Amino acid sequence: MTWSVRAFRLEDTESVIALWEEAGLTRPWNDPRLDIQRKLSVQPELFLVAVDDGSADSAEPALVGTVMAGYDGHRGWLYYLASATSHRRRGVGRALVAEAERLLLGMGCPKIQLMVREGNEQALGFYDELGYERFSVSNTGKRLIVDA
Secondary structure (H helix, E strand, O other): OOEEEEEOOHHHHHHHHHHHHHHOOOEOOEOHHHHHHHHHHOOHHHEEEEEEOOOOOOOOOEEEEEEEEEEOOOOEEEEEEEEOHHHOOOOHHHHHHHHHHHHHHHOOOOOEEEOOOOOOHHHHHHHHHOOOOOOOOOOOOOOOOOOO
């Protein structure tokens, strides 16, 4: 099995949304199409996908992972890290994070943070293995544009 990481392309949209749904990342209050459109307007080079180049029998490469990264001048952020169930524990997530880290470092980003929903111990364990440090913080937010 051969897979690679590249920048998101518009034709990836439906596959990305299907992957996010499979991974349980979508929420009713966030329209994934709008999230993609918004990302494409700000640092689109930091929206990465992993594609399985397939075998000789497969006509098209399958999208098997995603990550959105961003840099605000103070810290980098990771969002929408997902890998297809069929490709978990094969290094797809690690490769996506490594490429996002490489790109962010190239922009001068000194640190990266991310949010993990409460109770998602599997995700926390994954980030622990990658050397991410857990913080005790409270997150607050305010919706400026309602998607639904």
